[in-house]
Amino acid sequence: MIYLVFGVLHGCISSPAMLDDAVISYDKSITETLSKQLLLNIARAHQHQPMHFTGISNIAATFNFQLSAGATPALTGDSGSLLVPSFGGSISENPTISIVPMEGEEFTRRLLTPLQEAKLTMLLRQGADVDLILRLLIDELRVTTANEDKIYQNKPADAEGYRMFRQVILHLSAIQDHHALHVNPLLFDRSWTLPAASLSADKLADLQNGFTVSYDAARQQVKLSKRITGHIVMGNYDPDSLSNEEREKLQQEADNLPTNEVMIDIRPGYPGGEWPLHGAFRLRSFHNVLNFIGQGITEDPEFFVPKHPLTPEVKENPTHTLAITVSGSEPEGADASVKFGDNYYAVKPESGYQWNREGFRLLYQVFQMTMSELSQQGAPSITISK
Numbered sequence: 209m210i211y212l213v214f215g216v217l218h219g220c221i222s223s224p225a226m227l228d229d230a231v232i233s234y235d236k237s238i239t240e241t242l243s244k245q246l247l248l249n250i251a252r253a254h255q256h257q258p259m260h261f262t263g264i265s266n267i268a269a270t271f272n273f274q275l276s277a278g279a280t281p282a283l284t285g286d287s288g289s290l291l292v293p294s295f296g297g298s299i300s301e302n303p304t305i306s307i308v309p310m311e312g313e314e315f316t317r318r319l320l321t322p323l324q325e326a327k328l329t330m331l332l333r334q335g336a337d338v339d340l341i342l343r344l345l346i347d348e349l350r351v352t353t354a355n356e357d358k359i360y361q362n363k364p365a366d367a368e369g370y371r372m373f374r375q376v377i378l379h380l381s382a383i384q385d386h387h388a389l390h391v392n393p394l395l396f397d398r399s400w401t402l403p404a405a406s407l408s409a410d411k412l413a414d415l416q417n418g419f420t421v422s423y424d425a426a427r428q429q430v431k432l433s434k435r436i437t438g439h440i441v442m443g444n445y446d447p448d449s450l451s452n453e454e455r456e457k458l459q460q461e462a463d464n465l466p467t468n469e470v471m472i473d474i475r476p477g478y479p480g481g482e483w484p485l486h487g488a489f490r491l492r493s494f495h496n497v498l499n500f501i502g503q504g505i506t507e508d509p510e511f512f513v514p515k516h517p518l519t520p521e522v523k524e525n526p527t528h529t530l531a532i533t534v535s536g537s538e539p540e541g542a543d544a545s546v547k548f549g550d551n552y553y554a555v556k557p558e559s560g561y562q563w564n565r566e567g568f569r570l571l572y573q574v575f576q577m578t579m580s581e582l583s584q585q586g587a588p589s590i591t592i593s594k
Contacts, residue, residue, distance in 0.1 A: 244546045246498075246571060247555070250532060251548035253502025259319075259495065261579075318578050322347075322468035323491040327577055329440050329470075331570070332391045339381040339522075340567055342489065343529040344497060345574070349373050349472075351487040362500075364510050374513035379474070379483055382520045383444050388479035392447050394438035394462070396455040404428045438462065442489075443473040444480045466490070483518040494578045497571070501530050523561075530567040531556035543568075 249259045323345060331341050349360045349372070360369040360376070383389045404423065407430055419432040438455075439462035441447055447455055462471050465488055474485040492500070504510055512527045533556045539545055542554035543565065555568045 240544060242575070243544045243568070243572065246568070246575060247532075247544060247546040247553050248548055249498050250502045251546065251551075251553040253499045254505045254507075254532075254534070254553075255502075255549065259498060261315075315579065319495045320493050322493045322496075323574070323578075324467055325440050325470050325491075327574075328491060329391060330577075331573070332442075336566070336570060337381065337524065338384045338389060339377045339524070340529070340563070340570060342377050342380070343374075344500075344567060344570060345491055346373075346377075346489045347492040347496065348490045349376055349487060350469075350490065351376075351485060357487070363508065364504070365508050367511075370510075371513050375516040375519070376472075376485060378513075378515045378522050378525060379480060379485070379519045380442070380472075381524070382515070382522050383474075383480040385523055386479045386520070388444050389442070390444070390446050391440060391442050393440055394447050394455050394459050396436055396438065396452050396459060397433055398436050398456070399431060399433040402430050402432065404430050439465075439471065441471045441473055443475065444478040445475055480520075483516060494574060497574065501532065501571075504528065505532055505534060524563060526563050528556075528564075530571065531558075531564050 245261055249261070251257075252259050328341070328345060331345075332338060343362065346362050348362060348369075351358050351360065360366075360372040362370060362373045364370050380389060405428065419434050422431045422433075423429075424431060436459075438459040441458060441462070447458070450458075458471070458473070465471065468491040469488040470491070471488050472485060474483065475481055476484050510528050513525075515522055515525065533539055533542070533554050534551050535554075536551060538547075538552050539554045541557045543557075545552050545554035547553075555564050558564055
């Protein structure tokens with residue numbers, strides 16, 4: 209009987225549920241910490257202070273399970289010497305947390321380097337609002353016309369450029385609402401013709417691994433063709449509906465763009481084609497994303513922009529890309545807040561569609577895509593043992 213009770217007590221104390229609770233608690237704490245760091249750096253950008261991030265590189269938690277068993281005399285007075293068994297147990301947790309400053313050339317380069325086409329494409333394909341993603345991550349829009357290229361900055365201080373930029377974004381949002389926005393790579397076939405005499409049997413066999421090979425006996429020529437995946441095009445049509453020559457032409461144009469630019473091509477005859485557009489979006493760095501939000505609080509605030517007359521109705525058109533509240537006391541109802549200087553900063557709560565919450569979640573994802581794997585080599589670390 210004693211062994212049975214001891215076994216049951218041991219099973220209760222060492223239950224895997226205790227480990228589950230610990231893992232979930234640490235996960236919540238790390239997520240909340242990073243959210244507050246993002247808010248803190250928005251506050252620093254608002255007050256023109258240097259940005260800085262700190263990461264948790266390692267958590268080692270030790271769980272100590274202690275059991276005790278014994279016997280004690282029963283409370284029978286002078287009438288007997290009966291012994292009663294007693295059992296006890298205790299649990300202690302001893303976590304060790306390593307904190308590493310995110311610094312050095314590699315992290316700084318990631319923070320300051322503009323985002324690339326592939327990262328924007330990854331975010332757009334998750335089904336998030338295209339207007340939210342582009343308002344947060346795009347620095348400027350360049351529209352190509354027959355005569356010239358015009359640049360429109362996503363910067364409220366440039367009122368005319370900002371208004372045009374916002375209207376283009378709203379137009380894309382309306383196309384997305386009609387499930388007609390395509391963000392696809394250009395797929396096209398490229399071919400080469402070689403004299404058959406120039407290829408040995410071994411070389412021809414090697415080429416068949418990467419190319420489609422056909423032989424023209426009349427001309428004694430070998431034709432090599434290959435399907436190539438090119439740049440991304442954001443448009444109101446499926447690029448596969450174009451001819452191979454048209455796709456190659458778009459690819460050549462995209463090849464001349466910087467790596468942080470994405471082509472936009474809105475054509476007549478498709479949804480949203482009432483307002484044709486052709487040009488490119490230029491992506492920001494994550495550092496500039498935080499600056500845009502921080503300076504938009506008071507120094508360079510965004511203003512409401514109505515849709516273009518040729519744009520259909522859109523579902524959402526908030527004034528702010530990501531509204532941040534600043535107050536002298538800790539705000540109520542906010543998911544997270546942080547104090548910097550004399551003020552508290554928080555993502556503004558809202559009713560209905562949670563635009564700000566979605567914007568902050570997107571900011572969190574972009575930061576995760578920006579940061580590299582933490583390493584303790586070459587960086588001072590702080591180890592905290594509770």
